[in-house]
Amino acid sequence: MPHGERAADHVEVERTYVLPGPFDLPDLTGVDSVASVDGPRTLMLVADYYDTDDLRLLRARTTLRRRLGGVDDGWHVKVPAPPDGRLELHRPLGRSLRPPKAVRGLVAARTAGAPLRRVATIHSHRTVRVLRSATGASLAEVCHDQVTAAVPDGRQLDWSELEVELTGGSLDLLEAVEEALTAAGAAVSPWPSKLRRALGAGLDDPVLDPGTDTAGAVVMARVAELVEELIGWDVAVRRNRPDSVHKARVTIRRLRSVLAAHRRVLDRAGTDPVRNELNWFAEVLGDVRDDEVMRGDLTDLVDTQPHDTVRAHTRRRMGRLLSDRERRHDKALRAAMDSRRHGELWAALHDVVARPPWTERAARPPAGELSKALARQLRRLDQARGHLAAQLPGPERDVALHELRKTVKRLRYTVEVALPRAGRPAHKLIRRLERFQSYAGQLHDDQVALQLLSDAADQETAFAFGHLHGVLAERVADAWAALDEEEARLEAPKLRAKLLR
Known part of the structure; x- marks a missing residue:
C-alpha cells in the first residue's frame, strides 16, 4: 500500500526486482511522466504471515498477514485481481495475535475450514522514494527492502529487493521504470511475493x-x-x-x-x-x-x-x-x-x-458427449414448455413457469460449456434464452412484490397498498402476454439442428 495514505481496500499494481548485490537506485527523474523524486524515507516493517498446514492460501496466490511499522498497521489480505494486480484488503489490528473472525472470513473460501497458523515472520528495512508528476501528484513508490525472513523450521533467509507500486501512474510508467532499473542491474523477480521466496520453490499450483x-x-x-x-x-x-x-x-x-x-x-x-x-x-x-x-x-x-x-x-x-x-x-x-x-x-x-x-x-472425445448433454437439456426444455402450456392461469401455472425458468437456465449454462466449439449458433441460442430469462425474471419479481403487498396491508394503508397491488397486477398480466411470445422463440429448430449436428 502507498505509505503516504491511510489503510483502505485497494487494487495493488506492483512489480518486484531482485538485486545483484549493492545497488544504487538510478535517477528516475524524466522517466516517462516523472518530474521529481521525493525521499528517501525509512520504515521498519514486521509481518507475521498465516496459512494452513498445506499452504492453501499461498498456492492460490493469496496472502494473509499481520503487519506493524507503517501507516497501514493491521491485518492485510491480498487476493488476485486480474489482469495486472492484487486486491489488498485491510482490517484493524485488534488485540489478538491470531487472525480475527472478520479476517478469517475473507479467506474462508480458500481455507475451507482448515485452521490457520503462522508460517513465517518477515522483517523489512524499507527505504521509500515517491515518483511525482509535474503537478506534484504521486505516480508510484519505489521501495528498496533489506529483508530477513524466519520460518518455523528455524531457517532464516536474507535478501535485498526493489518493489515499484503504482499510486496514480500508468502501466506505461511502470514499463519505463522497469527499463531504467534493469539497465542499472536489477532483474525481474521470479518470486511473486516475499512469502513465496521465504517458503521455497516447491509450491507449484495444482493444475x-x-x-x-x-x-x-x-x-x-x-x-x-x-x-x-x-x-x-x-x-x-x-x-x-x-x-x-x-x-x-x-x-x-x-x-x-x-x-x-x-x-x-x-x-x-x-x-x-x-x-x-x-x-x-x-x-x-x-x-x-x-x-x-x-x-x-x-x-x-x-x-x-x-x-x-x-x-x-x-x-x-x-x-x-x-x-x-x-x-x-x-x-x-x-x-x-x-x-x-x-x-x-x-x-x-x-x-x-x-x-x-x-x-x-x-x-x-468432447464433441459427442457435449452434444448428448445439449440434446438432453433441449428435451427437458420441450417437456417444461409443454407442461406450462397445459396450465390454466393460477398457482399451478406459476409453478410451471418457475420450472421452465430453471430448465432454461440449465440449458443456457450447458450451452456455455460448449460455446468455444459450437460458435455462432450457440451465441444465438444463448441470446434467446437470456431474453426469456429476463422477461420471466421480471414477472417473478412482480409476483413476489404482489404477495408482499397482499400480506402487509393494514387498515391505515389498505387503500394505497390496494392501488399499488392493482398496478402490479396489470403489469403482471401484460408480462404474461409478452412472455408467451418469447417462449415461442425457444423452439428454434434451425439453431438446434446446427448445434446438434
Missing part, C-alpha cells in the same frame, strides 16, 4: 492436466473456472460490494447446472451432494437478492404514483417492511457464511476440482 482432449477435461475446466469465480464473489459479498449477492447466486446456478447436465461425465454420487449444498447457499443468497430487487421495484413503482394516492405514511410503512426483511435476511446470510456448513461446502468444491469423480465416459 488440472487431463493429458488429452477429453469430455472430462472440457467439463472440469468449466467447473474449476466457476469455483474460482465463486471464491471471488464470496469475498465481494463479505465486503458488501454492489451486485455481489446477485453475481454469487448466478455463479452457483451455473455451477449446479454444469454438474447436473454432465452426469454422463461426472458421477452424480460425487456431485449431487455438492449440488444440494450449493442449492442451500443459493437460497440464502436468494432471500437477500429478492430484497434488493423488491426495494428497487417498489420504490420505482411508488415514485410514479400520485402523492395523494400513496401518502407519506404509506411510504414509511413500506420502507419499514423492506428494512425488516433486509435485516433478517442479511443476518441469516452472515450466519450462513460463518457456519461450519459453509466451510464444508468449500471443502467439497475443492475436492471435486482436485479429484474429479469421473465416469468411464469422461475419457471420450
Whole structure:
C-alpha cells in the first residue's frame, strides 16, 4: 500500500526486482511522466504471515498477514485481481495475535475450514522514494527492502529487493521504470511475493492436466473456472460490494447446472451432494437478492404514483417492511457464511476440482458427449414448455413457469460449456434464452412484490397498498402476454439442428 495514505481496500499494481548485490537506485527523474523524486524515507516493517498446514492460501496466490511499522498497521489480505494486480484488503489490528473472525472470513473460501497458523515472520528495512508528476501528484513508490525472513523450521533467509507500486501512474510508467532499473542491474523477480521466496520453490499450483482432449477435461475446466469465480464473489459479498449477492447466486446456478447436465461425465454420487449444498447457499443468497430487487421495484413503482394516492405514511410503512426483511435476511446470510456448513461446502468444491469423480465416459472425445448433454437439456426444455402450456392461469401455472425458468437456465449454462466449439449458433441460442430469462425474471419479481403487498396491508394503508397491488397486477398480466411470445422463440429448430449436428 502507498505509505503516504491511510489503510483502505485497494487494487495493488506492483512489480518486484531482485538485486545483484549493492545497488544504487538510478535517477528516475524524466522517466516517462516523472518530474521529481521525493525521499528517501525509512520504515521498519514486521509481518507475521498465516496459512494452513498445506499452504492453501499461498498456492492460490493469496496472502494473509499481520503487519506493524507503517501507516497501514493491521491485518492485510491480498487476493488476485486480474489482469495486472492484487486486491489488498485491510482490517484493524485488534488485540489478538491470531487472525480475527472478520479476517478469517475473507479467506474462508480458500481455507475451507482448515485452521490457520503462522508460517513465517518477515522483517523489512524499507527505504521509500515517491515518483511525482509535474503537478506534484504521486505516480508510484519505489521501495528498496533489506529483508530477513524466519520460518518455523528455524531457517532464516536474507535478501535485498526493489518493489515499484503504482499510486496514480500508468502501466506505461511502470514499463519505463522497469527499463531504467534493469539497465542499472536489477532483474525481474521470479518470486511473486516475499512469502513465496521465504517458503521455497516447491509450491507449484495444482493444475488440472487431463493429458488429452477429453469430455472430462472440457467439463472440469468449466467447473474449476466457476469455483474460482465463486471464491471471488464470496469475498465481494463479505465486503458488501454492489451486485455481489446477485453475481454469487448466478455463479452457483451455473455451477449446479454444469454438474447436473454432465452426469454422463461426472458421477452424480460425487456431485449431487455438492449440488444440494450449493442449492442451500443459493437460497440464502436468494432471500437477500429478492430484497434488493423488491426495494428497487417498489420504490420505482411508488415514485410514479400520485402523492395523494400513496401518502407519506404509506411510504414509511413500506420502507419499514423492506428494512425488516433486509435485516433478517442479511443476518441469516452472515450466519450462513460463518457456519461450519459453509466451510464444508468449500471443502467439497475443492475436492471435486482436485479429484474429479469421473465416469468411464469422461475419457471420450468432447464433441459427442457435449452434444448428448445439449440434446438432453433441449428435451427437458420441450417437456417444461409443454407442461406450462397445459396450465390454466393460477398457482399451478406459476409453478410451471418457475420450472421452465430453471430448465432454461440449465440449458443456457450447458450451452456455455460448449460455446468455444459450437460458435455462432450457440451465441444465438444463448441470446434467446437470456431474453426469456429476463422477461420471466421480471414477472417473478412482480409476483413476489404482489404477495408482499397482499400480506402487509393494514387498515391505515389498505387503500394505497390496494392501488399499488392493482398496478402490479396489470403489469403482471401484460408480462404474461409478452412472455408467451418469447417462449415461442425457444423452439428454434434451425439453431438446434446446427448445434446438434
